Amino acid sequence: MSQSQRTMRTPLGRVRHHGAAGEGTGHFIALRVTSIALAILAPWFVVSAGLSLRDGEYASVIDFLTEPVNAVGVVFLVAVSLYHMKLGMDEIIVDYIRRPAAKLMLMLLNAFAAWALGAAAIFSVLVLNFGA
Amino acid sequence: MAGANSPENRPLSPHLQIWRWHVTMLSSILHRVSGVALYAAAIGFSFWLVVAAWGPGRYAIVSEHLQAWYGQGALYLIVAALAYHLANGVRHLVFDTGAGLQPSDADASAWFAILFAIAAPVGLWLLLNYGA
Numbered sequence: 001m002s003q004s005q006r007t008m009r010t011p012l013g014r015v016r017h018h019g020a021a022g023e024g025t026g027h028f029i030a031l032r033v034t035s036i037a038l039a040i041l042a043p044w045f046v047v048s049a050g051l052s053l054r055d056g057e058y059a060s061v062i063d064f065l066t067e068p069v070n071a072v073g074v075v076f077l078v079a080v081s082l083y084h085m086k087l088g089m090d091e092i093i094v095d096y097i098r099r100p101a102a103k104l105m106l107m108l109l110n111a112f113a114a115w116a117l118g119a120a121a122i123f124s125v126l127v128l129n130f131g132a
Numbered sequence: 133m134a135g136a137n138s139p140e141n142r143p144l145s146p147h148l149q150i151w152r153w154h155v156t157m158l159s160s161i162l163h164r165v166s167g168v169a170l171y172a173a174a175i176g177f178s179f180w181l182v183v184a185a186w187g188p189g190r191y192a193i194v195s196e197h198l199q200a201w202y203g204q205g206a207l208y209l210i211v212a213a214l215a216y217h218l219a220n221g222v223r224h225l226v227f228d229t230g231a232g233l234q235p236s237d238a239d240a241s242a243w244f245a246i247l248f249a250i251a252a253p254v255g256l257w258l259l260l261n262y263g264a
Contacts, residue, residue, distance in 0.1 A: 032225065032228065035221050035225065036225070038218075038221075039218060039221065039222060042214055042218060043218065046211060046214065046256065047256070047259075050256060050259070050260050051259070051260065051263075054260045054261075056195055056198070056199050058184075058188040058191050058192065058195070061184050061191065062184070065181075065184065074181075078177075078178070078181075081174060082174060085167075085170065085171055085174050088167050088171075089167075089168075089171060092164065092167075092168070113175075117174065117175060117178040118178075120178055120181075120182050121177070121178040121181045121182065123185075124181040124182045124184065124185035125181060125185070127185040128184065128185050131185070
């Protein structure tokens with residue numbers, strides 16, 4: 001009993017193996033590494049796509065996305081931003097959702113959403129460049 | 133189990149309504165809100181890429197909505213959310229080094245991030261409409 005007061009961990013939490021999962025550092029670093037990449041990729045995309053696509057023509061979209069540098073940049077932007085997005089939403093879910101079942105469901109949904117969006121978006125860029 | 137130090141009787145952190153509003157608190161809340169908004173924007177961006185790969189017929193429908201006042205308004209707000217999340221994200225990267233944590237510095241950088249979020253979409257709009 002006296003030990004639980006010293007460690008700030010509840011006896012029930014200790015019995016149920018609650019507490020640090022030991023993977024927080026990797027999460028923390030990944031969020032920051034992706035943020036550094038996005039600090040370059042996101043402004044690049046907004047300005048260059050804005051300038052290229054402001055006429056609203058379909059041909060401009062194709063011209064922009066079939067330029068090799070742009071295609072690679074957009075694939076990077078999609079992959080890195082969706083990963084960053086997934087990590088950020090994980091943090092929000094863990095902060096606000098207390099019921100374990102709901103937390104697990106939302107985190108699964110979040111992971112599936114990121115992977116599905118990434119697959120669809122990158123596949124689309126590849127189709128525009130190599131498909132019929 | 134019962135007693136001054138039992139888990140149920142531990143002091144709670146004050147709830148949100150108790151705190152006096154200050155700009156660093158606002159900047160933290162806005163970071164999370166803009167992150168969630170960018171989650172929605174990422175879904176829209178992936179959808180936009182899919183439709184672009186789908187062909188000019190489908191793209192014309194999406195383009196019509198993007199050109200409409202609500203589409204332009206949504207794009208404007210996305211740029212504002214992105215600008216805020218970018219500026220405040222850089223602010224947090226600086227915080228991670230241990231710099232800028234004095235209250236006066238943190239207040240000033242929080243105001244900078246908010247003003248940047250207002251100025252960046254206006255600047256982009258001016259560039260796209262009146263720039264080169």
